[in-house]
Amino acid sequence: MADFLAELGEAVPRLADGLLVTAEATVLGAALALLLAYVLGLLSGSARRTVRGAARVVVEFFRGTSLYVQLFWLFFALPMLGFRLEPLACGVLALGLNFGAYGSEVVRGAVAAVPRAQTEAALALGMGPVLRLRRVVLPQAHALMVAPFKNLLVQLLKATPLLSLVTVQDLTFRIDQLRSSTGATAASYLLLLGLYFGMAVVLSLGMNALERAAKARAGQEGGA
Template identity: 50%
Template sequence: MTKHFEELAEAWPRIWDGVLVTLGLTAGGALLAMTVAITLGLMARQHNVLLRGVARTIIEFFRGTSLVVQLLWLYFILPLLGVDLNVIFVGVMALGLNYGAYAAEVVRGSINSVASGQWEASTALSMSSLHRMRRIIFPQAWALMIPSLTNLLIHMLKGSAIVSYITISDLTFHVDQLRLDTSTWFAYGLVGLGLYFIIAYVLTLIMNMLEVRAKHRLGRGESLREMLSLKPARTTEETGVLP
């Protein structure tokens, strides 16, 4: 066991580089996925049949095909068509497009879940469609969609391991290299499992804080500062906010 930890200490700089690559892929993929999700989610709600049809086609295509196949297509087929992309960018694109298609349904469903009274009130105030969505509807939908987006973000973190297929040295790749120097149970069962769990837990905490902040801005629940404070939570009578 001592020898295993010595091997881990020697390999740690490479493993840390793998952690940074995995975080970069997850962050880049999440940004692209959110952009895709909002765009397609809003398009899927349009009355225009063409816009709605385009959105549904893209969503179903990326949800209905394998992420591995999409990754290999971007990496091997695009160069044959004269499009050469950086290998990291290929990984980000594959993750962002695939998970963005799933997230688009989360966006669409969350917007549809906003109470009809909110739509009617904003219409009565003669708000434009853009102003209504930006100021009234989307902030409420955002608070609703965060839990589902958190699940997709964790899935994306774990799904980023497939980039080893296109020679990206991510966390999984370096953990596998550690396996060659130590043992399978130590590399995968302790180091790999532990590092992925820590990263996933930190991402979950960040998303939970975003959810608390989003709900507080809508007047629902305590603020992020109050949540992190050591002081006892204030009662409904003290805050004047209904639970």
């Protein structure tokens, strides 16, 4: 254990770099996933059958295939087609596409859960589709989205260790280096477990705060 602690002290800067890479992949992947979730979720509820159908095909493809396979396809197959991305970019793209597909169901369900009377009242006031969506539907739907999005965000964080398989030097990659140099498998992965748990707690607390704010905002607007 003394040897492990000595090696750990020397590895702290590398572990910090890996932690930053993991945080970067999580933030960028979540941002891309959120964007895709809104686009695909709203398109999935379109009145046009072709638009709705195309969105559903995309969603079901990325929900129905493994993130592991998607990641390796982007990293190894795209270069054969003439497109080469950096390992981190491949990881962010895979996370965004996969979790964006799952998130789109959250958006679609939350929008559908807004009482129809609300949109009918907005229509009676002469609001166009975009204005109705922005002023009436989404403010109420946001409060319903935050809790499921919190779960997806934590799941996305827990999926980032897969990025080490395509040479992204994230936290898992750095911990594996520490394990190889010390031979302390249990201690190394116990440290990894604790670090991921800490990050998940921080994300959960932040999303809890967002959920309270979204509910308060929806209540204030409903009262107005």
